Amino acid sequence: MSTTIQLSALPDVPMIEPGDDLAGVLIEAIGRAGIRPRDQDVLVLAQKIVSKSEGRYVSLDEIVPTPRALDLAEKVGKDPRMVELILRESTEVIRHRPGVLVVEHRLGFVMANAGIDQSNIPHPQNGESALLLPEDPDASCARIKARLDAEFGVNLGIVINDSFGRPWRNGVVGVALGAAGLPSVIDMIGEADLFGRKMRVTEIAFADEIAAAASMVMGQTDAGRPAIHIRGLAWNAPSTDARALLRPRQIDMFR
Amino acid sequence: MSTTIQLSALPDVPMIEPGDDLAGVLIEAIGRAGIRPRDQDVLVLAQKIVSKSEGRYVSLDEIVPTPRALDLAEKVGKDPRMVELILRESTEVIRHRPGVLVVEHRLGFVMANAGIDQSNIPHPQNGESALLLPEDPDASCARIKARLDAEFGVNLGIVINDSFGRPWRNGVVGVALGAAGLPSVIDMIGEADLFGRKMRVTEIAFADEIAAAASMVMGQTDAGRPAIHIRGLAWNAPSTDARALLRPRQIDMFR
Numbered sequence: 001m002s003t004t005i006q007l008s009a010l011p012d013v014p015m016i017e018p019g020d021d022l023a024g025v026l027i028e029a030i031g032r033a034g035i036r037p038r039d040q041d042v043l044v045l046a047q048k049i050v051s052k053s054e055g056r057y058v059s060l061d062e063i064v065p066t067p068r069a070l071d072l073a074e075k076v077g078k079d080p081r082m083v084e085l086i087l088r089e090s091t092e093v094i095r096h097r098p099g100v101l102v103v104e105h106r107l108g109f110v111m112a113n114a115g116i117d118q119s120n121i122p123h124p125q126n127g128e129s130a131l132l133l134p135e136d137p138d139a140s141c142a143r144i145k146a147r148l149d150a151e152f153g154v155n156l157g158i159v160i161n162d163s164f165g166r167p168w169r170n171g172v173v174g175v176a177l178g179a180a181g182l183p184s185v186i187d188m189i190g191e192a193d194l195f196g197r198k199m200r201v202t203e204i205a206f207a208d209e210i211a212a213a214a215s216m217v218m219g220q221t222d223a224g225r226p227a228i229h230i231r232g233l234a235w236n237a238p239s240t241d242a243r244a245l246l247r248p249r250q251i252d253m254f255r
Numbered sequence: 256m257s258t259t260i261q262l263s264a265l266p267d268v269p270m271i272e273p274g275d276d277l278a279g280v281l282i283e284a285i286g287r288a289g290i291r292p293r294d295q296d297v298l299v300l301a302q303k304i305v306s307k308s309e310g311r312y313v314s315l316d317e318i319v320p321t322p323r324a325l326d327l328a329e330k331v332g333k334d335p336r337m338v339e340l341i342l343r344e345s346t347e348v349i350r351h352r353p354g355v356l357v358v359e360h361r362l363g364f365v366m367a368n369a370g371i372d373q374s375n376i377p378h379p380q381n382g383e384s385a386l387l388l389p390e391d392p393d394a395s396c397a398r399i400k401a402r403l404d405a406e407f408g409v410n411l412g413i414v415i416n417d418s419f420g421r422p423w424r425n426g427v428v429g430v431a432l433g434a435a436g437l438p439s440v441i442d443m444i445g446e447a448d449l450f451g452r453k454m455r456v457t458e459i460a461f462a463d464e465i466a467a468a469a470s471m472v473m474g475q476t477d478a479g480r481p482a483i484h485i486r487g488l489a490w491n492a493p494s495t496d497a498r499a500l501l502r503p504r505q506i507d508m509f510r
Contacts, residue, residue, distance in 0.1 A: 003266070003480060005472050009258035095508045102508070110423040163459070167422055167509035168365040169430075169500050171440045171460025173467065185426045204418070205426025206471070212428065213468030216461070216488070217260050225258060233471070245424050253350045253357070254422035254509050 005232035007217045008033065009225040016226075018055030023147035025053075026227060030152075033229070040182075040234055042157035043148070044214035046226035047133060047177055048120055050140050050160050056132040058085060059124070076101045082116065085130060089114035094255055105133065108246040109177065110255070111164050134160065137178025138241035145180040157182035157233070159242075161211035161218075167254065174215025176207035176242045183207075183237035184244045206235070207242055260487035262472045263288065264480040271481075273310030278402035280308075281482060285407075288484070295437075295489055297412035298403070299469035301481035302388060302432055303375060305395050305415050311387040313340060314379070331356045337371065340385060344369035349510055360388065363501040364432065365510070366419050389415065392433025393496035400435040412437035412488070414497075416466035416473075422509065429470025431462035431497045438462075438492035439499045461490070462497055 010029040016022060022045075030037060065073065065080035069087055073080035077098045087093075090103035094110055105114045115133040123129050134140045141158040148156050158180045163172035176184060184207035214228040249255065265284040271277060281300075285292060320328065320335035324342055328335035332353050342348075345358035349365055360369045370388040378384050389395045396413040403411050413435045418427035431439060439462035469483040504510065 003264035003472065005262045007260045007262075007468075011258070097508065100508070166460075168502055168507055169460060169463065170502050171458040171463065171500060173428075173460045173463050175424075203426040204470075205421075205424060205428045208424065208426065208428050209467045209471040212464045213262075213471055215459075216464040216468055217258065245426060247423055247425050252423055253352065253355070 005230065007213060008035075008229045008231075009217055010035075010227040010229060013049070013224065013227050016049045016052040018052065018057065020053045022049060022053035023144045023151075026144070027148065027151050029227060030148075030229070035229055037148070037152040037154045037156060038231070039155045040157065041154070042159060042182060042210060042230040042233055043144075044159045044161050044210060044228040044230065045144070046218060047115070047137070047160055047162040048117070048131065049226040050134045050137070050178075051131050052121070054134055054140070056134060057121070057129050058132060060085070060128040060130055072096065072101070081128075082113070082118075082130065085116055085132075086114040089116065089132060092255075104255075107133065107137070107177075108243065109164075111162075115162060115177075133162075133177065138180065138243060139178075141178040141180035141241070149181075155181060157210075157239075159207055159210050159214070161214055163215060174208075174211040174213070174218075176205075176211040176245060179207045179240075179242040181239055182210075182233075183235055184240045184242050186235065186237045205245055206237075208245060260485065262468060263290075263484050263486075264472055265290075265482040265484060268304070268479065268482050271304045271307040273307065273312065275308045277304065277308035278399045278406075281399070282403065282406050284482060285403075285484070290484055292403070292407040292409045292411060293486070294410045295412065296409070297414060297437060297465060297485040297488055298399075299414045299416050299465060299483045299485065300399070301473060302370070302392070302415055302417040303372070303386065304481040305389045305392065305433075306386050307376070309389055309395070311389065312376070312384050313387060315340070315383040315385055327351065327356070336383075337368070337373075337385065340371055340387075341369040344371065344387060347510075359510075362388065362392070362432075363498065364419075366417075370417060370432075388417075388432065393435065393498060394433075396433040396435035396496070404436075410436060412465075412494075414462055414465050414469070416469055418470060429463075429466040429468070429473075431460075431466040431500060434462045434495075434497040436494055437465075437488075438490055439495045439497050441490065441492045460500055461492075463500060 060081040063081040065084040069084035073083040092104040095102040145158045160178035164175040315336040318336040320339040324339035328338040347359040350357040400413045415433035419430040441459045
């Protein structure tokens with residue numbers, strides 16, 4: 001791997017609306033930035049712009065909470081319509097307490113509120129909307145990668161990131177929701193360390209480290225930096241999508 | 256925050272031995288790299304070189320396991336001397352099963368094996384050694400920062416990172432064990448989003464995102480990249496050490 005890595009926010013990415021051609025927007029922004037993409041350059045996209053381009057808005061005013069959602073909403077102190085939406089997007093409630101609702105999203109992510117967010121999105125007058133995760137973030141990455149690879153004649157890595165809370169530690173960090181064109185997990189089994197001893201650490205969550213690094217550049221409030229270009233990474237391992245990052249329930253000790 | 260961030264591995268950092276003047280080694284490596292440090296440059300150091308410079312080696316041959324360690328070692332299938340060491344470094348066993356031992360380290364980190372490692376360290380002939388975490392990683396960062404700040408006449412951020420596994424997700428990511436000169440957690444409470452709505456996300460684990468980004472450059476097997484220089488980050492929040500990243504036990508839902 002290269003020993004110098006550069007992360008740059010694509011400049012002037014416009015507000016994304018449902019139906020926008022996100023790949024086209026990115027191609028224009030890359031051109032404006034004067035970047036000439038190379039093999040193994042990586043583009044990290046904030047979940048929000050992908051969800052917006054895919055029109056993943058829901059009007060809360062049209063949501064009728066079930067009794068289960070009403071009950072849970074009271075326990076966690078959240079809007080029952082939001083809780084209803086969260087339950088619809090989830091397969092299981094993992095933990096809850098006032099102010100916190102951790103679920104397993106139907107895509108397998110264990111996360112707060114099924115990733116449904118109400119910040120940095122437009123709301124109708126006298127109404128409220130919410131934004132769901134992309135329908136299939138790995139597929140979104142693959143589609144965007146296909147367009148960009150064809151446009152620039154290169155082999156790019158694409159990651160969609162989001163900010164997740166963690167057990168035991170304060171604060172959120174960037175995490176990969178989707179990936180294409182790079183190994184989401186790099187297996188180190190059998191590689192020798194500097195003293196010829198076999199490594200104990202088996203896997204590096206490469207796409208999550210990329211997602212966290214990009215998140216560090218994106219910040220949180222400024223939706224003007226939703227796309228980060230990374231140059232200097234290199235890898236030999238085969239590409240795996242972000243599903244490879246999900247630990248199977250049977251071997252997870254924290255549910 | 257700047258929109259371009261560069262991470263570079265300091266070149267040719269030598270193998271670190273107990274008693275080595277790590278700050279001096281870093282000052283030399285920074286000079287060799289032709290870097291002229293600036294305010295808010297960040298240096299991320301692999302836990303291993305800090306532990307080595309602090310002589311945190313333990314000879315396993317001198318460890319006599321207690322009955323409790325023998326019992327636990329059989330359950331997890333690990334060397335009883337390693338389990339004894341792990342227990343000595345810990346305040347609580349959080350989870351265990353064959354091959355996995357997750358504890359709360361005396362410093363508050365919830366992590367596998369109390370961070371004790373046997374890879375990338377020298378072992379005596381016919382013997383085995385292990386390397387503990389630094390005695391007080393925040394204090395180590397503060398000491399190194401003081402030396403480097405004085406040498407270069409700037410105000411640097413220093414982070415010590417390590418690779419942690421996580422619940423729910425495969426693979427390890429870089430995490431901050433210690434920090435000085437930067438906000439380990441950045442509080443976003445009350446900041447307005449792009450549409451003037453109040454942000455729900457309260458805290459960003461800034462030092463952990465920095466640690467993960469540096470880990471992406473360090474790799475795992477190659478101990479030749481244990482120090483990463485980062486330029487382009489900027490922050491206004493007051494400095495807090497890495498203890499700020501530890502969620503108080505009383506409000507943690509996953510122990």
